[in-house]
Amino acid sequence: MALKLRRLSNALGVEVCDLDLRKPMSESTFGEIYSAFLQYGILLFRNQDISREQHIEFSRRFGELDDHASLPRDRHPDYPEILLVTNRPNPDGTPSESRYTGRSWHTDMSYTTRPALGSLLRCYNLPEVGGDTLFANMYLAYDTLSEGMKKLIADLHGIHLSGTRKINVADAGEARRAEVMKLNPPIAQPVVRVHPETGRKALYLGEKVKRFDGMTEEESKPLIDYLNRHATRPEFVFRQQWRENDLLVWDNRCTLHQALGDFDETQLRHMERTTVLGTPSGYIAAA
Ligand code: SIN
Numbered sequence: 001m002a003l004k005l006r007r008l009s010n011a012l013g014v015e016v017c018d019l020d021l022r023k024p025m026s027e028s029t030f031g032e033i034y035s036a037f038l039q040y041g042i043l044l045f046r047n048q049d050i051s052r053e054q055h056i057e058f059s060r061r062f063g064e065l066d067d068h069a070s071l072p073r074d075r076h077p078d079y080p081e082i083l084l085v086t087n088r089p090n091p092d093g094t095p096s097e098s099r100y101t102g103r104s105w106h107t108d109m110s111y112t113t114r115p116a117l118g119s120l121l122r123c124y125n126l127p128e129v130g131g132d133t134l135f136a137n138m139y140l141a142y143d144t145l146s147e148g149m150k151k152l153i154a155d156l157h158g159i160h161l162s163g164t165r166k167i168n169v170a171d172a173g174e175a176r177r178a179e180v181m182k183l184n185p186p187i188a189q190p191v192v193r194v195h196p197e198t199g200r201k202a203l204y205l206g207e208k209v210k211r212f213d214g215m216t217e218e219e220s221k222p223l224i225d226y227l228n229r230h231a232t233r234p235e236f237v238f239r240q241q242w243r244e245n246d247l248l249v250w251d252n253r254c255t256l257h258q259a260l261g262d263f264d265e266t267q268l269r270h271m272e273r274t275t276v277l278g279t280p281s282g283y284i285a286a287a
Helices: 027-040 052-060 138-143 147-153 168-172 174-183 217-231
Strands: 004-007 014-017 042-045 083-086 116-125 133-137 157-160 187-190 192-194 201-203 209-212 237-240 247-251 255-259 270-277
Touching: 004 027, 014 027, 027 042, 027 247, 042 237, 052 116, 052 270, 133 138, 138 201, 138 217, 147 217, 187 192, 209 217, 247 255
Parallel strands: 014 042
Antiparallel strands: 004 014, 042 247, 083 270, 116 247, 116 270, 133 237, 133 255, 157 187, 157 209, 192 201
8 A cells, every 4th residue: 555645844744644543554554654754754643533552552563662660650540651741630630740741852761771762642632722842853953064063073972861841840849850860860872873774863962961971061052052953943843733633653763852832721732642662872971
């Protein structure tokens, strides 16, 4: 079966049209899906009224799933493979721990030694307007650097920290932040990562990186800021405007993303994500 694909932006992403993920899928159709995933970095499947089991089952075709032990409070209580990204209050009325998840540029689980290969985010509930997510193509970010800059960053490692979200640090509480930081020591990842399947080089940074290994924050900041600004230029970005029952799949090894706070926080935004484990990368760094 030849997949019907529709480009989502000049930089990255395709919609896979006319496919019902509730129906059985042959190996060859999944092979085409996986090739499109490697080629375009993002796949959008619209109108997928799938169950949680179907979400998990489809995700497993991409690889072994994370049980989200690094974020125990954000896991679905009955499905450890599912991470909640929601502003729905907890049953006891307290605010959801995950209401600000993803609000800075990042790539999933980069603060672990087995950062994510991919993520599959299902949209359940949306505010009336907004609640969008931005994605940036990190191959383009790398390819468009000067040869001098490529040389300068070739051997650098960025220290990736968990719990450095811009907004919820104070808001979510120090206890949660301390718990997440304890579970996840700082991890040094190469700033230039070779994608294990395509062999292409991609920038691997984001706003969880505050310094390079062996350098101070003050020394590192100007270059980190420059690279993040360069990587997220509008021409490298796709903006996902969600619809309910969208399933969006992205390759964390060559993209960054950021959930926007561009909506009325009194309205429900409820998303559920599975995370596909990647190949080991990086090492534990001195704090
Ligand atoms: C995430 O970073 O996985 C969440 C993205 C979103 O909620 O749009």
